[in-house]
Amino acid sequence: MKAVLALLVVVTAILGQQPPNPENQLREAARAGDNYTVRELLEKRVDVDTLDANGNSPLVLATEAGQTETVRLILKYSPNDMSRGRAITSAAGRGFLDMAGVLLDAGVPSFGRNNGMREACGLSHLELVRLLLQRGADPDVAAD
Numbered sequence: 001m002k003a004v005l006a007l008l009v010v011v012t013a014i015l016g017q018q019p020p021n022p023e024n025q026l027r028e029a030a031r032a033g034d035n036y037t038v039r040e041l042l043e044k045r046v047d048v049d050t051l052d053a054n055g056n057s058p059l060v061l062a063t064e065a066g067q068t069e070t071v072r073l074i075l076k077y078s079p080n081d082m083s084r085g086r087a088i089t090s091a092a093g094r095g096f097l098d099m100a101g102v103l104l105d106a107g108v109p110s111f112g113r114n115n116g117m118r119e120a121c122g123l124s125h126l127e128l129v130r131l132l133l134q135r136g137a138d139p140d141v142a143a144d
Contacts, residue, residue, distance in 0.1 A: 023050035030058035030074065033067035042077040049083070057083035063090045068099055075106040084108040085115075092116030092132070095125045104135045 026046050029037035038058070042048065051057055060083050062070040071087070088108050091099040093116075100116060109115070115137040120128040133139060 022046040024052075026050065027052050027056070027058050027061055030062040030067065030070050031065050033062070033065065033070050035070055035073055038070055038073055039077075042074070048074060048078040051083075057086075059083050059087050060090055063087040063096070063099055063103070064094065066094070066096060066099065068096075068102055071099060071102055072106075075103075088116045089119055092125075092128055093119035093123070095120075095123050095128065097125070097128050097131065100128055100131060104131070 022041055022044065023046060026038065026041045026048070027050065028034075029041065048059070049057055052061070056064070059071065059074045059078075062074060084103065084106075085108070088100060088103050091103055116132055117129065117137045117139060120132055
């Protein structure tokens with residue numbers, strides 16, 4: 001394993017690239033729905049709140065990619081992920097009703113400015129609006 005890692009470092013240096021770091025691997029695995037790699041990295045305590053260049057955490061990337069099982073996995077290992085509010089707005093903005101349900105079931109708050117109402121209303125997604133309202137979302141946020 002050490003020889004493979006050393007070879008990887010040499011090859012990436014030749015190509016002028018950085019070797020993959022665990023945080024990048026976690027974000028890419030989350031986006032791709034690679035639950036084996038996500039679980040492995042989370043068990044090694046890789047920082048789940050790490051952000052990419054666009055400010056997206058693994059939770060947000062998995063949400064945006066529609067990776068429901070990966071979102072469940074991330075929330076299991078990190079129930080207090082710092083980007084939970086952004087994840088609910090991402091789910092709502094894509095009309096992912098099931099994903100919004102998973103996030104809400106995991107305790108992601110449906111109140112405050114990042115509650116998904118604006119996004120759900122913008123899509124005219126009545127089932128999603130209904131779900132958010134049932135979970136305590138403020139309907140006035142959608143009008144801001």
